[in-house]
Amino acid sequence: MPSDFERMLEDKYILDFERSGQVRSRRNALLANWISTRTKRNDIGALTTEVLQAGAAEAGDAAFCDRLLSDLQGLGITLDETELRNAAHTLLMDAARQLASEDEGAAAL
Numbered sequence: 645m646p647s648d649f650e651r652m653l654e655d656k657y658i659l660d661f662e663r664s665g666q667v668r669s670r671r672n673a674l675l676a677n678w679i680s681t682r683t684k685r686n687d688i689g690a691l692t693t694e695v696l697q698a699g700a701a702e703a704g705d706a707a708f709c710d711r712l713l714s715d716l717q718g719l720g721i722t723l724d725e726t727e728l729r730n731a732a733h734t735l736l737m738d739a740a741r742q743l744a745s746e747d748e749g750a751a752a753l
Contacts, residue, residue, distance in 0.1 A: 663743070670739035671732065672699040675712075678731050683721050694719065705732060 646654070676692035685691065698711040709729050716723060 666743060667736065667740045668699060669696070670743060671736045672696050674735040674739055675732055678735060679716070679721070679723065679728075682723065682727075685721070690719075705729075705736075708732070 672695045673692060676688060676695040679695070680686070680688045680691050694715050695712060698715055699708055701711060709725070709732055713723065713725060713728060
């Protein structure tokens with residue numbers, strides 16, 4: 645039978661895993677918006693779908709960016725690889741801050 649400590653660690657692991665998914669999902673939506681602005685395209689819906697599908701299919705940021713670059717090239721969109729990777733990293737941090745801020749706002753209610 646698991647101890648209270650073991651249950652606590654398991655609960656923390658599950659919460660951390662869920663939060664990681666939320667942060668990455670938010671980052672992907674922000675990244676779709678960034679791509680749309682950067683490429684001066686108005687089909688944000690299609691871009692968001694591409695980014696979210698790439699994010700769901702690939703584990704790890706390197707594979708995600710590779711898949712995204714490939715998918716975007718298929719749509720006729722060319723982006724600088726380094727610029728995309730830097731944006732993905734920056735927007736990941738922004739997404740984490742946004743979610744933390746929303747959590748603080750909800751806790752204040």
